[in-house]
Ligand code: AMP
Ligand code: FES
């Protein structure tokens with residue numbers, strides 16, 4: 001196949017668009033896709049301070065690279081989950097990426113900040129690791145963004161993630177979750193704006209980008225992902241995609257265009273008011289937020305088992321480590337944006 005732009009030998013095929021590109025024009029195409037998604041959904045303003053949630057995997061590393069290249073003022077946030085070597089290697093890749101580019105990074109180590117790792121939290125609460133992990137990550141991302149004055153949190157969710165979550169929500173008709181599927185969740189009192197600039201790019205396309213740009217990233221999957229429903233949904237969607245290229249994109253885009261607005265209208269009439277959590281002061285629909293409830297529960301068991309001292313009370317405020325030390329972001333703007341063409 002030939003590059004759709006210059007006619008040279010193509011290196012990457014984008015099947016859902018029936019096009020292929022040489023390395024140079026693929027990178028240009030990719031960055032243009034991200035810039036366009038940001039503009040179309042008004043995800044970010046040019047001088048926003050953006051907190052990029054970076055797991056160290058290909059998606060969030062690619063996201064940080066593209067935002068940096070587009071000229072955004074970015075700071076990384078990495079949450080150390082304490083899943084043995086998997087987490088250590090994730091931090092290594094994230095640090096390397098940040099240091100090589102002189103970008104500021106904030107690390108929250110759960111074991112240091114709250115005394116328990118994700119595997120311990122899951123065991124103590126007898127819940128699935130992915131569930132307590134997701135809840136904890138969302139809380140920490142939001143809290144750091146609000147307290148450090150960032151305008152938005154950007155995550156590396158891709159088309160495969162979003163289409164698979166949509167499929168799961170549709171199969172169970174989870175209307176509450178369905179209205180939160182959009183690529184932008186607006187800011188509210190003590191809730192930072194959340195954006196997903198890669199939501200229309202596939203895993204395969206993001207991998208091609210990280211490889212062509214030679215970005216360091218964590219290759220392994222989380223050991224707790226094995227057997228997760230989301231992987232089953234992704235497999236099913238991949239089968240459909242092979243038979244009918246473009247299925248994932250149509251499924252997600254048309255849902256967001258045609259169905260989500262209708263659901264939004266219906267639900268906003270019965271919208272539940274958010275209150276302040278009695279424990280931490282952050283928004284919740286109940287008296288105590290899910291984060292405080294889960295960690296309080298874990299602390300009770302951890303004390304009974306002698307894992308933590310009996311007099312210790314759970315404090316929701318995370319301890320932050322700034323890398324390099326003392327650098328709080330906001331002063332690391334790269335050279336003016338080189339806006340990709342195309
Ligand atoms: P996941 O829920 O693991 O599919 O991750 C979705 C997005 O959440 C990633 O693309 C990151 O932006 C963010 N994320 C996941 N894990 C972490 C982490 N340990 N630290 C910071 N951000 C994370
Ligand atoms: Fe959270 Fe795997 S990344 S449990």
Ligand code: ZN
Pocket residue numbers: 003004005006007008021022023024025026
């Ligand atoms: Zn080309």
Ligand code: ZN
Pocket residue numbers: 277278279280281282288289290291292293316
């Ligand atoms: Zn709380």
